[in-house]
Amino acid sequence: MKFSVILDALPYLLEAAVTTIWVSLLGVLLGQVIGVVVCVARQSGGRAADMAGGVYVSFFRGVPLLIQLLLIYYMLPLIGIDVPPLVASIAALGLASGAYVSEIYRGALNAVPHGQSEAALALGFPGRSIWTRILLPQAFRISVPALVNELILLLKASSLISVVGVAELTRTSQTISASNYRPLEIYLAAGVIYLAINGALALFGTLVERRLQQA
Amino acid sequence: MTAVSQTAAPTRSPTADDVVPMVSIRGVGKSFGTNEVLRDIDLTVNKSEVVCLIGPSGSGKSTLLRCINFLEVYDRGEIRIEGTLVGYTEDTPRRRLSNRDLRSLRRNVGMVFQQFNLWPHMTALENVAEALVQVRGMDKASAAAHAGRMLDRVGLAAKADAYPARLSGGQQQRVAIARVIAMEPHLMLFDEPTSALDPELVGEVLQVMRDLAADGMTMVVVTHEMGFAANVADKVAFLDRGRIAAFGTPREVFHESAEPRVQQFLQTYHERNSF
Numbered sequence: 001m002k003f004s005v006i007l008d009a010l011p012y013l014l015e016a017a018v019t020t021i022w023v024s025l026l027g028v029l030l031g032q033v034i035g036v037v038v039c040v041a042r043q044s045g046g047r048a049a050d051m052a053g054g055v056y057v058s059f060f061r062g063v064p065l066l067i068q069l070l071l072i073y074y075m076l077p078l079i080g081i082d083v084p085p086l087v088a089s090i091a092a093l094g095l096a097s098g099a100y101v102s103e104i105y106r107g108a109l110n111a112v113p114h115g116q117s118e119a120a121l122a123l124g125f126p127g128r129s130i131w132t133r134i135l136l137p138q139a140f141r142i143s144v145p146a147l148v149n150e151l152i153l154l155l156k157a158s159s160l161i162s163v164v165g166v167a168e169l170t171r172t173s174q175t176i177s178a179s180n181y182r183p184l185e186i187y188l189a190a191g192v193i194y195l196a197i198n199g200a201l202a203l204f205g206t207l208v209e210r211r212l213q214q215a
Numbered sequence: 216m217t218a219v220s221q222t223a224a225p226t227r228s229p230t231a232d233d234v235v236p237m238v239s240i241r242g243v244g245k246s247f248g249t250n251e252v253l254r255d256i257d258l259t260v261n262k263s264e265v266v267c268l269i270g271p272s273g274s275g276k277s278t279l280l281r282c283i284n285f286l287e288v289y290d291r292g293e294i295r296i297e298g299t300l301v302g303y304t305e306d307t308p309r310r311r312l313s314n315r316d317l318r319s320l321r322r323n324v325g326m327v328f329q330q331f332n333l334w335p336h337m338t339a340l341e342n343v344a345e346a347l348v349q350v351r352g353m354d355k356a357s358a359a360a361h362a363g364r365m366l367d368r369v370g371l372a373a374k375a376d377a378y379p380a381r382l383s384g385g386q387q388q389r390v391a392i393a394r395v396i397a398m399e400p401h402l403m404l405f406d407e408p409t410s411a412l413d414p415e416l417v418g419e420v421l422q423v424m425r426d427l428a429a430d431g432m433t434m435v436v437v438t439h440e441m442g443f444a445a446n447v448a449d450k451v452a453f454l455d456r457g458r459i460a461a462f463g464t465p466r467e468v469f470h471e472s473a474e475p476r477v478q479q480f481l482q483t484y485h486e487r488n489s490f
Contacts, residue, residue, distance in 0.1 A: 119332035119391075122284055123346040123398060124322040127314065133349060137336050 005182045006189045013186075016172035017193050023090055023168060024155040030094025031154070035101025040131060042102070043109065053102065060099035066160050068092050073164045089161035097154050104146045108139035141212050148205030152198045159194075169193060235298045236261050237402050237433045238283060242292030245278060252278050253289065254457045260402075260450075263431040267444035267465075270454035271480060276437045279454070280404050283435065284324045285317060296324060296402065322350060325395030329407040331387040333379040339366060339390045340375040343397050350398070365393040369423050385416030389423055396427070403427070405436040441484055445469055453477050 042053035060068065069092040076083050083091075112135055120130045140147075162171035173190040177183035238260040245253040253275050260266045268276040281287035283294055285302040288311075294301040299320060303309040312320075333342050343362035347353040353361070366372050369389040379387050388408055395403060405424065409417040421443050428434060428447050438444060444451050444465060451468040453461040453476070461467075461474045468477060 113330070113332075115328055115330050115332035116334065118286060119326075119328065119334070119394075120346075120349075122286060122321060122324070122326040123394070124318045124350045125346065126318065126349070129349040133345060134334055138334075141336065 001185060002182065003185065005180055005185050009176045009180070009186055009189065012172055012176060013169065013189055013193060016167055016169045017197065019166065020155065020158050020168040020170075020194075021197060023086065023161065023166065024093065024151075024158045026090045027093025027097055027158065028151055028154055030090065031097025031101050031150075034094060034098025035105055036136065038098060038102035039105040039109070040136075042106070044127070044131075057099045057102060060096045061103075065092065065096050065157050066163065068096060069160060069164060085161070085164040085166050088164060089158075089166050093154060093158060093161070096157070097150060100150055101147070104143045104150065105136075105139050108142040108146075109135060111142050112138045144205060144209050144212065148202065148208075151205075152201055155198060155201065156194065236295075237264070237297060238435065239295040239298075240279075240283075240292070241294075243279070243282065243289050243294060244291035245282065245287070245289045252457050253282070256292070256457075256459055258452060258459065258462070260433060260435055263433055264449045265428045265434045265436065265447055266450045266452060267448040268435065268437045268452050268454060269439070269441070269444055269480075270460075274454040275457040276454050277406050280406055280435060280437050283402075283404055284321055284326055285312075286326075296320065318350075322398065323401045325398060325400035325403045327388070327391055327395055327403065327405045327408045329410050331379070331384070331391045331411070333387055333391055333394075335379050338376050338378055339371060339382065339393075342379070342390055343394045346394065346398055362393070362397055365397040366390065368396065369393045370419075383416055384412045385419045388412065388420045392420075392423055392427075396432075402433045402435070405434060405438070407437050407439065409438070409440055439484075441469075441481070453480070455480075 038053045038056060041049040043050075069089065072092050072095075073083065073085065073088040076088070116134055116138065117130050120134050125134070158168060159170035161168060162174065165171065167175075169190050173186045177186040180186070236259045238258070240256055240258040243253055243256040244251065256279060258266070258279075268280060270276050278287055282289040283296070283301065288302065293303075300309075301320060302312055302317065304312060333339075334345070337345060340359060340362050343365050344355070344358040347358035347361060348355060351358075363372065363375060366375055369392055371386060371389055371393065374382060374386060374390075379390070382390065392408075408424070409420050412420065417440070421440065424434070424436070424443070425447055436443070436448070446465075448465050450463065451461075451465050452459050453468055453472075453474070455476045461472045461477045463472070469481065472478070
């Protein structure tokens with residue numbers, strides 16, 4: 001073990017970690033939007049929407065993320081859409097995450113008592129307000145622990161996008177260790193950085209939970 | 216008064232407003248599969264009347280109440296609120312009302328639930344103000360001001376910023392009542408409003424309901440509080456197995472009814488509440 005190589009590589013690793021973080025965050029945001037839309041559509045959009053949502057969820061939950069990523073990256077150019085690796089990566093992360101998030105929200109919505117929406121219905125609320133003001137805020141509260149879990153899983157899954165050449169933490173570690181022949185030190189450093197990021201995310205989740213519980 | 220109204224509106228006949236009942240239920244029936252939960256119900260509630268629905272569990276009281284604002288769909292007969300058919304179009308064969316039409320009908324009908332159903336992520340004040348913003352389109356500031364006055368009316372001005380979890384059951388139910396009266400409904404439905412409360416908290420909720428009745432609010436109340444029914448109700452309907460088995464003033468139902476099921480029900484009630 002030679003720790004000086006870690007120090008030498010650290011600036012590059014940290015720069016790559018920043019890429020990991022923002023690609024993951026964009027993936028999570030996309031996943032949240034898709035997840036909520038799919039969940040609401042399946043619950044209130046009729047049978048066709050429910051079935052389409054079901055197909056979406058079973059595909060993106062059932063096919064390995066690496067395969068999804070490669071499919072998006074190699075298939076879209078075939079139909080004339082040229083996607084940069086970064087865009088393909090964020091899309092793949094978001095689509096996969098959306099499938100899980102929609103199921104997290106479905107479970108959380110089932111945990112909101114029926115009387116909650118009934119009270120709003122009896123007061124004459126429009127359907128949209130019942131979703132945005134009553135159901136989703138409560139579903140969100142219930143699902144914070146599961147969403148933090150999903151956030152951490154997704155951040156780790158982002159290491160897969162190294163295969164399409166995005167210079168995130170894993171890819172950069174590969175590149176560095178291929179040139180200095182010190183894979184153990186470099187991957188160890190990368191692992192510690194992942195751990196630190198996820199530790200911060202878990203802490204953030206606890207704070208959000210505590211904050212919401214005060215309400 | 217008489218002279219003024221005659222000169223001011225000489226052509227106004229004493230029909231429309233005075234004669235059309237607040238709620239008119241005619242031949243209403245409902246089934247869950249083969250189970251008939253409501254059979255051939257007739258009931259009229261006039262303006263400013265308090266009508267209590269009593270009877271054993273499973274007799275259909277709550278189902279009937281929930282049909283009045285169409286939270287529960289009735290299959291047969293008709294329910295009218297101030298002359299407007301509830302839940303269906305006037306065509307034959309009738310079709311279900313659109314959500315939009317259902318909403319405008321529900322605006323005039325408030326409902327208070329057994330489990331309060333306050334929204335736990337909003338303060339007492341926000342619970343009351345929310346419908347004013349979402350349904351009546353008031354701006355946030357005037358909705359909050361109006362909501363504050365309503366909380367004051369149920370004696371909870373001091374709890375405006377408390378979340379439901381920090382309130383007692385009785386306080387929660389009073390907030391739920393404030394949430395409804397803020398919308399200035401023409402009619403209020405109460406679905407066992409005190410059944411989920413500890414005995415010592417029942418009184419404060421019944422007092423608010425008494426005040427509302429004294430102010431002339433039209434109320435239909437499903438209740439197990441026979442004292443409230445006897446003292447506050449103008450009419451009492453006793454339901455048994457989906458039918459109205461007895462109907463009349465509290466005196467007629469409680470003391471003069473020859474209906475054996477009423478007698479049996481009241482006897483069980485007295486046995487349970489004496490010690």
